[in-house]
Amino acid sequence: MSGSLWIGRDEGQDTLPFIPRQRPSWSAATDPLNELTLRLEDLIAAAVHPDEMAAIIESDGMTDAQISAVYGHPDSFSLAEELYGRVERRYPSAPVPAAEPWHAHLAACLLRGLVFALPGLAYVLGAPLLGGPRGTLGLPAGTMCLLAGAVTGWVWNQSLSHRAHSWLSLADRPAAVRALRRGAPLxxxxxxxxxxxxxxxxxxxxxxxAAGQSCYLAAATVLLVLGRERPLFFALLPMTIGALPGLPAATGPVLLLVSLAAAVTLAVRALRGPAATAPARGAVSPRFTTSLPYGLFGLGAGVLVLYAALGDVFRHGSAGSVAGPSAIALTLSMGPAEWLLHRFRAKSMAGLRSTWSAWGFRGSVVATVTVCLGVYLGVLAVLAALGARLWPGTPPLGGSRLATLLLIGAVLWTGLLLQSFGAAPGAALVCCTAAVAQTLALLVGAPPVTGLVVSGTTAALLAVLVCVLLGRATAHRP
Incomplete structure (x- = not known):
């Protein structure tokens, strides 16, 4: 019969059942010792000494009298030696160590940092398009135009990125692609x-x-969400040619168009793949309101970064200085910041395994945050010093300017840390409040020290939120 577990031997002979594993050399008749060997075969094969089997036999509650009456051996040790000799050793292979769930390669994070920072060259290459007399609030021509487009893009693309990642977390890549396909052009x-x-x-x-800037932000969001950092990096490389001395003034805008066209083309190709037309899986759609705090955090953080760059704008007298050394240092530091976020995740999970009390775990979290934040601020300080040295006409970074930059860096890193744990509403509230305070200070002509006070207060509030929210073990569930 097709599909039967019975296989025939030569005609006239008996048939035997097919068992898909190697049989032992002894037969399993009605002998109780054979039946016991069959039942404990896997344990016997993995044992390294007969005494292990003796312990198992005794744990089953067998007495010496029962062993003698049923199996014909005087005690458990004699029976264990018999069992041990009947079965060949089959030791299980060593288990593969579990991969660290929050492992991140430093090279990949540094590549993302370059991808974040290279667009700053666009403001240098596009300087011929940004000239003119000073306008609103004494800012260089085109500044308000660039800021409006950039802030709008940050808010929208942060929300869109979170929504697409929400679909990816549900293992529904087609839905993520469709969200990007609708949201990026808008x-x-x-x-x-x-x-x-x-x-x-x-x-x-x-x-x-600014319109080209908006198109680039949309294309970069698509490529970064879909894990296409390397193609985006190659699309931005033509802009680095513009840093060479002696090039005609018209070369800069042409290189900008080349990089923009390459980024948009890559994004369109990524959205036209098979995933874009795959049917929906019927999963519950993430709510739009859950992505709103991420957009608001992008708004608040983006405004704070822009205020850090406004000092460079006033010193250089050009809207192109929006991408001055302060802003470039902050964007370039996002690569190490991302890697340190992953390290915090890994260290906090290790703390869960190594601490025995709630206070002990909270202390390990505070220590880990302090170390990671200190490393990030050190990297930011080095990048800022290098930027001030290499950027034309920029005085050495020091005093209140350096302190404000480092405090804004602390705000960004702690805000991103809270956001990575799903605590985006609190981070968004604090950052947006700080952005409003900075804006009001600028409008009323408050002294420059106001920015230092606002940044310091914001950093302190976020640090308290980190210690309170992330100091609980329940916040670190996978």
Whole structure:
């Protein structure tokens, strides 16, 4: 019969059942000793000494009298030696160590940092498009236009990125691709419209630059969410040619268009793959409101970064200095910051395994945060010092400027840490409040020390939130 477990031997002979494993050399008749050997075969094969089997036999509650009556051996040790000799050794292979769930390669994080920082060259190459007399609040021409487009893009793309990642966490990549396919073009259009609305008389070229900036932000969001950092890096490489001395002034805008076209083309190709047309899996759709705090955090953090760069704008007298040494140092530091976020995750999980009390675990979290934040601020300080030395006409970074930059860096890293644990609402509230305070201070003409006070207060509040929220073991569930 097809599919039967019985296999025939030569005609006239008996049939035997097929058992898909190697049989022992002894037969399993009705002998109780054979039956016991069959029942304990796997344990016997893995034992390294007969005494292990003796312990198992005794744990089953067998007395010497029972062993003698049923199996014909005087005690458990004699029976164990018999069992041990009947079965060949089959030691199990050593278990493979579990991979660290929060492992991240430093090289990959550094590549993301370069991808975050290279777009800053666009402000240098696009300087011919950003010239003109000073405008609103004494800012260089085109500054408000660029800021409006950038802030709109940050808010929209942060929310879109979170929504797409929410789909990816549900193992529904087609839904993530569809979300990016609908949201990225809309975000580019909103950023361009915001820039155009903020443009003043004679700032049409700056508005065009800001529209290109919005298109790039949308394309970069698509590629970063889908794990295409390397292609995006190669798309940005043409802009590095513009850093060479002696090139004609028209070369910069041309290189900008080349990199922009490459990034947009890569994003379109990523969204036109098979995943874009795959059917939905029927999973519950993540709520739009859950992505809103991430966008608000992007708004608050982005405004704080822009205020850190405004000092460079006033010193250089050009809207292109929005990507001055302070802003470049902050964006370039995002690569090491991301790696340190993963290290915090790994160290906190190790703390769960090594501590025996709630207070002990909270202390290990505080120590880990202190170390990781200290390393990040050290990296940021080095990048800022290098940027001030290499950026043309920039005085050495020191005093209150350096302190403010480091405090904003602390705000960014602790905010990102809270966001990675799902505590985005608290981080967004604190950062947006700080952004409003900085804006009001700028409008009323408050002294520069106000920025230092606001940044310090914000960093302290976020540090308290980290210790309170992440000091609980339940916050670190996988």
């Amino acid at each position: 975000g580019a259009a909103l950023g361009a419209l915001a820039a155009l609305a903020a443009a003043g008389p004679g700032e049409l070229s700056a508005a065009a630059f």
